[in-house]
Amino acid sequence: GQQLNQSPQSMFIQEGEDVSMNCTSSSIFNTWLWYKQEPGEGPVLLIALYKAGELTSNGRLTAQFGITRKDSFLNISASIPSDVGIYFCAGQLHQFYFGTGTSLTVIP
């Protein structure tokens, strides 16, 4: 299957700091998605991107669909403790392919 490289693998940050994570692929995707998974729960969709170059925000979250269609990034501004969780990127061609996840810890 397709390989999505997601980085960083984990982050430990102070409350109030901004967070940036990204996802790259060797393949072109039609759609990029970002999910958040909290402990004991399934992933929940945060942002969906449908066009190359698209920049979309959802509250303090901003994500972009890379121009090459092979990458995407997610930014979280002014982090708060409830941002803790694992963030996954996913690219869609015919099916979905998920990144390996970025584990975020926010220290109050």
Place this chain on the structure above:
Amino acid sequence: DVKVTQSSRYLVKRTGEKVFLECVQDMDHENMFWYRQDPGLGLRLIYFSYDVKMKEKGDIPEGYSVSREKKERFSLILESASTNQTSMYLCASSSPSEYNEQFFGPGTRLTVL
């Protein structure tokens, strides 16, 4: 609210046992998916289904089968469980019109001894 439920949160089985993982969604979604989640590997697609009695293999179907007899229910079957199938199993569903938004269940953590 879309609800995807999975029959068990935790399951412990022995090697060689036949295992059934059940998933039910209440939003009349046509599409349903089974993934397994392992540390460092993310989510990997096992099987998916676009309609009743229809199934397609994902990236890692070996050792698994599925059943979709009713629209709301999608079952994952491990014919003869092995220790390398110890994992978190996630079910998801989506509608064709909003294909990209998959709604996930809470997951079943399966341990095979």
